[in-house]
Amino acid sequence: MTKAPIRVLIADDQRVVRDGLSMLIGLIDGVEVIGTACDGAEAVERAKTERPDVVLMDLRMPRMEGAEATRAVRAALPDTQVLILTTYADDESLFGALQAGARGYLTKDASAEEIEQAIRALFAGQTHLDPAIQQRLVTAVLDAAPAPGAAAQALPDDLTPREAEVLKLIATGLSNAEIAETLVVSPATVKTHVNRIFYKTGARDRAQAVRYAYEQGIA
DSSP states (O other), X not given: OOOOOEEEEEEOSOHHHHHHHHHHXXXXXXXXXXXXXXXXXXXXXXXXXXXXXXXXXXXXXXXXXXXXXXXXXXXXXXXXXXXXXXXXXXXHXXXXXXXXXXOEEEETTOOHHHHHHHHHHHHTTOOXXXXXXXXXXXXXXXXXXXXXXXXXXXXXXXXXXXXHHHHHHHHTTOOHHHHHHHHTOOHHHHHHHHHXXXXXXXXXXXXXXXXXXXXXXXX
């Protein structure tokens, strides 16, 4: 039995970019481009009609910008994932897009292989970020950690501060090994934290844990 292809919608205000991405993605085995949109508003309309698995979304577009379109797509279609593909990598663009619900973020100098990996990761319920962007998110998470002696933040579902820290890093797309390296602990310790996070939050996998982190304002 043949697997259904991953259905992708491309939103970009430059026709040459839309055509180039359509050609590139059309060559990926098991992936199908089901349409394109020239601005954010059309991206939302087409997403509601076509119900793609993944939307490749530019940020700076007329009528409706990418972050606003991302928020609208995610609100209407929770099972549709959004991968930002843009020339902009500043903090305002990055954090705005992630807060709107994007689960992937690449710049337009990404290789065809990176774009394919990102599409497959998002389809599988994972996050996928450009490595440089991922490092900036990790830095932001660690910089936002409370100073020693500061009043403890009230956390939901009896999460400990360390578990919340691990959950934040999961939300940035880090693996257990990468979290262990970041926090200078053993992978076994991280695995224990992750299992406790799943138990306390009721998450069945990392994708649900990430969703919980954003819903609860932890990430």
